Amino acid sequence: MLLKAEKIVKSFDGFTAVRGADLEVAQGEIIGLIGPNGAGKSTFFNCVAGDMVPSAGRILFDGIDLTRASAEAHARAGIGRTFQVPATFEDMSVLENVMVGAFLRRPHRHEARDHALRIIEMTGLAAQASQRARSLGTPGRKRLEIARVLASEPRLMLLDEALAGLTPAELQDAIGLVRRIHGIGVTLVIVEHIMEVIMTLAERVLVFNQGAVIAHGKPDEIVRNEAVIEAYLGRGHRRRRASS
Amino acid sequence: MKRGALIGLALLLLFYPFIFTGPFYWDIGVTFLLAAISASAWNIVGGYAGQVSVGHSMFFGIGAYVPLLFYQLWRLPPVLGAPAAVVVSLLLAAAIGMPTFRLRGHYFSMATIAIAELIRIFVGTWDLVGAAIGLQGPAVGRAWWDLTFRSELPYYYIFLGVLAVVLYTTVAVARSRFGFYLRAIKADERAARSLGVPVRATKLKALMLSAFFTSIAGSLYSIKTGFIDPESGFGILVSVQMVIIAALGGAGTLFGPLVGALILIPLQTATNTWFGGGGSGFTYILYGGIILILARFEPGGMHELWYRAAPRLLRIRLPRISHAA
Numbered sequence: 001m002l003l004k005a006e007k008i009v010k011s012f013d014g015f016t017a018v019r020g021a022d023l024e025v026a027q028g029e030i031i032g033l034i035g036p037n038g039a040g041k042s043t044f045f046n047c048v049a050g051d052m053v054p055s056a057g058r059i060l061f062d063g064i065d066l067t068r069a070s071a072e073a074h075a076r077a078g079i080g081r082t083f084q085v086p087a088t089f090e091d092m093s094v095l096e097n098v099m100v101g102a103f104l105r106r107p108h109r110h111e112a113r114d115h116a117l118r119i120i121e122m123t124g125l126a127a128q129a130s131q132r133a134r135s136l137g138t139p140g141r142k143r144l145e146i147a148r149v150l151a152s153e154p155r156l157m158l159l160d161e162a163l164a165g166l167t168p169a170e171l172q173d174a175i176g177l178v179r180r181i182h183g184i185g186v187t188l189v190i191v192e193h194i195m196e197v198i199m200t201l202a203e204r205v206l207v208f209n210q211g212a213v214i215a216h217g218k219p220d221e222i223v224r225n226e227a228v229i230e231a232y233l234g235r236g237h238r239r240r241r242a243s244s
Numbered sequence: 245m246k247r248g249a250l251i252g253l254a255l256l257l258l259f260y261p262f263i264f265t266g267p268f269y270w271d272i273g274v275t276f277l278l279a280a281i282s283a284s285a286w287n288i289v290g291g292y293a294g295q296v297s298v299g300h301s302m303f304f305g306i307g308a309y310v311p312l313l314f315y316q317l318w319r320l321p322p323v324l325g326a327p328a329a330v331v332v333s334l335l336l337a338a339a340i341g342m343p344t345f346r347l348r349g350h351y352f353s354m355a356t357i358a359i360a361e362l363i364r365i366f367v368g369t370w371d372l373v374g375a376a377i378g379l380q381g382p383a384v385g386r387a388w389w390d391l392t393f394r395s396e397l398p399y400y401y402i403f404l405g406v407l408a409v410v411l412y413t414t415v416a417v418a419r420s421r422f423g424f425y426l427r428a429i430k431a432d433e434r435a436a437r438s439l440g441v442p443v444r445a446t447k448l449k450a451l452m453l454s455a456f457f458t459s460i461a462g463s464l465y466s467i468k469t470g471f472i473d474p475e476s477g478f479g480i481l482v483s484v485q486m487v488i489i490a491a492l493g494g495a496g497t498l499f500g501p502l503v504g505a506l507i508l509i510p511l512q513t514a515t516n517t518w519f520g521g522g523g524s525g526f527t528y529i530l531y532g533g534i535i536l537i538l539a540r541f542e543p544g545g546m547h548e549l550w551y552r553a554a555p556r557l558l559r560i561r562l563p564r565i566s567h568a569a
Contacts, residue, residue, distance in 0.1 A: 049438065075440030083438075089431035091496075092424075100428045103421040104440040112421070152439050 001060075002027045002187055003048070003079075003156055008057035010043050017043040019211040020057070025156065025189060030182055032202030032219070033191045036232050039208035041191050042084060042160065048189070049081040049158055050074030061156070075104060080154030082162045084191075086141035088133040088148075095120060095129045097144055101151035116151050123147040123177060139170045143177070150181060157181065159190045163197050175200055195233075199223070207232060253502075257407075261400055270396035276509045277403035278465055282482075283489035283501035284410045285457030289450040290487065291495035292414075292423065294430030295345070298483050299356030302340075302363050303333040303455040305477035307462025309367070312379035312472055321389040322381050326463035333459035334452050341448040348433070357480065364478035378473030381466065391467050399468050406464060410457050414498055417453070426450055430496065458486075481527065488534050494547025503546050508534075 003025040010018040018040045025031050033041050046052040048059060050071035059067045061077050069077075080101075089097050098116040099109075106112045120126050123143055128136060133144060142162050149157055163174045171194070178201055182188055192198055198205055198219060205222045207215040209231040215222060222228055256263075260273050282304060289295050310332060311325030344355045368376050385392030393399060417423045425446045428436040437443050466472040476482070489508050494500030515526050542549050 051434070051438070071434075071437040072440050072442055075438060081438050083435065087432045087435035089428050089435070091431060092427055096424065096427075100424050100436070100441070101439050103424060107421050109419060109421065148439065 001025065002062060003189075004058075004060040005044075005048055006058045006060075008044060008047055008059070009055045010040075010047055010052060011055045017211055018047065018054075021208070021211070021213050023048070023189075023206060023213075025187060027155075027187055028182075028185065030178075030188045030190065030201050030203050032198040032205040033189065033208060034193070034195075034198055034205060034222075034232060035208030039232075040211040041208045043211075044208065045081070045158055045160055045189075045191055049079060051081075075152060075154075078153075078155035079158065080149035080152050080156070081158040082142070082145040082149055082160055084160045084164075086138065086145050088136070088141050088144050090134040091132060093130050093132055094125050094136070094144055094147075097133050098125075098147050098151045101148040104152040119147050119151045122180065123150065124173070138165050139167075139174075142166075143174070146177065146181070150186070154186060156187045156189065159188060159192075161191055161193065163190075163192060163194060171197070195223075253499075257404055261397055267396055270400055272510065272513050274396050274399050274403055274468070275513070276505050277400065277407050278461060278468075279485065279489055279505040279509050280502050281403065281407050281410055281464070282458060282461040282486045283493075283504060284407070284414060285454050285461060286486040287454075287490045287495060287497075287501050288414060288417065288426075288457070289447070289454040291490050291497070291500065292418065292430065293426040293447055293450045294496070295447055295451070296353045296487065297356040297451070297454075298353045298480070298487060299358075299360030300454070300458050300486050301478045301480065301482035302336060302356075302360040303458035304462035304465070304482050304486075305363065305367065305472075305474075306333045306336065307459035307464075308466035308472045308477040309373055309379060309462075311463050312381050312466050312470075313373060315381050316374075316379055321387075321391070322467050323389060323391055323463075326460060326467075329463055330456055330459045333455040337452045337455035338448065341451045342444075345444050345447045345451075357483075360478060360483060361480065364474050364480075367478055368474040374473075376474060378471060378477075379466075381470035383470070392470060399464075403464060406460060411498065413453070413457070418498065422446065422449065427496070481531075484531055488531055490545075491538055491543075492534060492545050494545035497545075497547045500545055500547050507546070 001024050003023065005021070005023040007020045007022060008018055009016065009020055021044050035041050043052065047054045050066065050069055050073060053068055058065065061079060064077060066074055066077060089100065095116055098119055099112050102112040102116045106115055120129050123146060125143060125147055128140060133141065136144060146162060163171060166174055175197060178188065190197065190201065202219055204216065205219050206213050207222060207228045214231060215225045215228050223233065261270055286297065286300050290297055307326070307329045310329035311322035314320040314325030314328070315322045340359055344352055347355055367373055373379060382390045382392055425436065425441045428441055429443055429446060433443055462477065489504035490501045492507060493502060493504030512527060512530065515530060519526050538545065
């Protein structure tokens, strides 16, 4: 297993946001995490990314215990992440943003720059390379975040609603980009509300509700799961499924 | 255009004493250079890394006191005290950086003010360093190595040389991985950390590099004036001046501190000349006014103003000065 998160618990002053969640990710998989707002997905995600230390449980990445390790150590180990609200370096250019990621494995400026330019080309940002990040719209920023993480050469990428808020055309572009990233050997865990993305990309899906994993399985199994329909997809989904 | 402006600026600074002749203008030139060195040193941690220290007078004061202490205690040339002052400043930077870099934003600024004020009060009561009276250097130079010149001219070129070194270092930093990391930390610490940036170690290195040059600025000041007291070494105005000069010109830019010093120092000299000793409090009013104007209208300083206004005024398209890429 590339990633093994065992019985993760995260509490804040008496409130438990994640209650014993498990996640196993094999090399080369695409996993989807879904669930209603406040279900604990992002908190779980933050624990796996090293942004938060779990109150209990264990996180192993490629056999190395990262439970209490910093976010920097997670990045060095090969776990990269994007943020729900894009956290680009606003006053730096697109190229400079991506170079920050590239510097992780390529300390020399010229190597980092060349690598960043390749990533920018791959992610379709070449035309904006010299623009400041603040001049990009939301789709551009989300793409830039993906490019920046990709430049750090992660083995596992955690995408936190990286495709939310895109138009249908932008969404198809972004799905294509995620496929290309997967194609170069990066394992992916995707938190997403857009079921089209989950159904199209994910090989397995975990469903969170009230801090716990209430279901896991293949996407077509998940959309038929009564507990999932009740907690997240809603009765409308059941009716649509029945009519189709 | 950028290269031409750089060469023009270098030539202007090199030939300034021959264009504006006489002790009055030379004194303004030396004061300008010292302010530019100090603000450029502050700019490394305050501008590029966004860690707004308002206590940099602690490093300036150490830089100023140690050379004169070398003279007072052992009659050694004050300049020999400058490297010792750098060592003390680096140790202090490491000691205060480790706990204070856990703090963010205003809390870090407040912590640096508190530490600098504690040091100022302590120095003001410590007999070894002259307590409230301060220390004096050699009244008359015993040899050239005492660096006591009658004319301002030698000081001008020594200070200019140091400024060139500070600016060269700043360019090298800005183009390196370290410089990229500083700017990433300033923009978003959490995102920087998620990309493997060692945030605390990077901030600490920036503070130490900044302390290194601030200490040298302090040494230059005391060697030139031959006198230092707690207020002129460790006073809060010393720190505030560095912050204001960098912010006025554009914090986190190479030439921001130079532009800030170019505006503030002649302005300060003019107000001192107009109001004399009776207007000594005017400096505080001037600083306060500049802070208000910057905070309300242009937090990016003259650098941002220029990049917004120049294309409209001159009908030209300015390339963004890229630090590195």
